[in-house]
Amino acid sequence: MAALVGQANEKSKPHYIEVSEGWLRYLGRRQPVVVDVGTARWTYGNLEVRLTPHLALQEPDGTTSAVFLHFKQAPLSRDAADMVLWLMEETMNQLRPRAQAVAVDVRRSKQFMLKNRNRQKIGAWVRSEALAFLSLWDAAA
Numbered sequence: 001m002a003a004l005v006g007q008a009n010e011k012s013k014p015h016y017i018e019v020s021e022g023w024l025r026y027l028g029r030r031q032p033v034v035v036d037v038g039t040a041r042w043t044y045g046n047l048e049v050r051l052t053p054h055l056a057l058q059e060p061d062g063t064t065s066a067v068f069l070h071f072k073q074a075p076l077s078r079d080a081a082d083m084v085l086w087l088m089e090e091t092m093n094q095l096r097p098r099a100q101a102v103a104v105d106v107r108r109s110k111q112f113m114l115k116n117r118n119r120q121k122i123g124a125w126v127r128s129e130a131l132a133f134l135s136l137w138d139a140a141a
Contacts, residue, residue: 001020001023001024002020004016004020005017005020015073018107019071019106019107022105022106022107022108022109023106023109025109026104026106026109026111030059031060032057032058032059032060033057033058034055034056034057034058035056035057035058035064035096036056036096037052037053037055037056037066037067037095037096037099038094038095038096039051039052039094039095040052040088040091040092040094040095041091041094042087042090042091044127044130044131045130045131045134046134047130047133047134049087049130051084051087051088051091051095053066053067053068053088053095053096053101054067054068054069055067055069056095056096056099063100064096064098064099064100065099065100065101065102066088066092066095066096066099066100066101066102067102067103067104068084068085068088068101068102068103068104069103069104069106070103070104070105070106071106071107072107073107075105075108075110076103076105076108076110076112078112081103081105081112082112082114082118082122083122083125083126083129084101084103085101085102085103085112085113085114086114086119086122086123086126087126088101089101089114089119090123100113101113101114
């Protein structure tokens with residue numbers, strides 16, 4: 001991480017520092033290994049969404065997470081995290097079978113995972129957003 005920060009230009013350096021510090025805080029003392037993760041496609045009607053997590057991390061106990069990383073200055077909202085996590089869970093057999101979906105707001109070292117009670121509601125919400133997008137797309141065509 002220090003090498004990446006050192007190579008950043010002066011304008012980008014503060015951002016690289018924030019991301020680096022946040023990532024190292026997130027990892028803490030853990031020493032996960034980066035493992036392969038695939039790309040998936042979720043389809044609903046005529047809509048196809050491509051999902052490519054940034055990486056997969058395997059912990060020493062063998063548990064694995066497919067990880068979406070959020071690097072932006074604005075915080076990752078719970079709704080945005082829930083949407084990507086739900087989509088990742090729906091396609092996990094394509095991404096990394098038996099892995100857990102995780103989203104990380106890197107700058108703030110904040111981890112998001114779906115809660116069991118929310119899955120059905122989030123699924124309905126994601127599908128309704130997909131239908132709304134398709135409706136707007138058709139109207140614009």
